[in-house]
Amino acid sequence: MALAFKVTRMLVGEAYTLRGALLKASSRYASSGKNYEFILTEKVGEKSNVGLITLNRPKALNALCNGLMTEVGEAIDLYENDDTVGAIVITGSEKAFAAGADIKEMQNNTYSQCVRGNFLSHWDRVARCSKPVIAAVNGYALGGGCELAMMCDIIYAGDKAKFGQPEINIGTIPGAGGTQRLTRVAGKSKAMEICLTGLPVTAQEAEKMGLVSKIFPAADLVKETVKLGEKISTHSQLIVALCKEAVNTAYETTLKEGLHFEKRTFHATFSTSDRKEGMTAFIEKRAPKFTNN
Structure with missing residues (x-):
């Protein structure tokens, strides 16, 4: 089991491995004590007062399956009820924050199944968290990945990040807030352009339209995002x-x-x-x- 866990961490990518090594060396990261299948969780920062949730489906570019989003919700529950945690960070790998929802999982859904099962209803748990949630977005944040980032209160991005709502390319529309949150942030014209073309925008464009607060080199992104979480955690x-x-x-x-x-x-x-x-x-x-x- 220990070997399998190490292999899984290695698959996240070179940048994640480097980040983990640096943070471990500085003794700033501590485990939350719970194991998940699709995410990694840690309490981070010098005072261990920031909850870090790392999406961990490297082979699928962190595509958002039902199991992953259920685990994210459980981790949010854990940190929201932990009085030692003042802020929460959600991140992925350097290659992908989340490249979208898992198309294979939803391909055979029917309209009646979606309505009766209230499909995606629990995906908004991040948006309902009472504590500040910060997205650290490296690589692709497309479709559900972009929507997950927008559910967070603040978005920091790596300099190579890309945001988009490409659902139109596969015959559907955003279903977890893409048309609504993006319009409120970027305005009608830009939201229409992004949603109707399916084309991604760069981190620099996302910052210009107000979707992203700050941009950092990819290798520094998580460290800088944790710093923000630590600052917020100093307050009541x-x-x-x-x-x-x-x-x-x-x-x-x-x-x-x-x-x-x-x-x-x-x-x-x-x-x-x-x-x-x-x-x-x-x-x-x-x-x-x-x-x-």
Whole structure:
């Protein structure tokens, strides 16, 4: 079993192997203690306060099968309920974040099967996580892979990453948020172009349209993404969750509704111990000690 596990890790690719060796040498990574078939999980960072989920179907370019997405959901559950974890990172290999959904798995589905089984309904678990989720995208993020990245709160990309919704090429359309989230980020014209042509865009184009926050050399991507997770994890988890909810409300509602929600949430922070501690620490010119209360 130990040998098989080592072989599986080797198949992820040279970049992943190098990343793993460097991180192991620095003693920054610790196992989450649970084994999965399609993903790898670790608690990372100097304080082990960032949950890392690595998609691990190297032979299929991390194609998203039902089993993989079920395991991602389980890992999200694990980290969301772990008080030592303040942020979550999802990544793949340098060659592919996820090259799409598993076409072989869905090829023989019928309309009635999709409706009765509510096909893909559990794939949005990432979007429903109360803790910040950051995508570290190297290589291909196509179809379901692009949709998974867009379910995350922040996207960092490697300089060779490619994003796209190529479903039109196989006689279907995006089914896990591609037409909806991409339109909200990039606007109608760009979303139409991407979805109707099926052509991918580069990391640089994705950054320009607002889909990606920052671009890094591929070898540095995961390290830089973990740094972001560590920074977020220094704050109160309670206040971070409220802030994330407020930003999502802006994304999903009108300006008037969003402003009202923001103000009431701001007011609500004055009932928390962490708001009091944060302001007191600022006045006393010291680092705050948050308790997530």
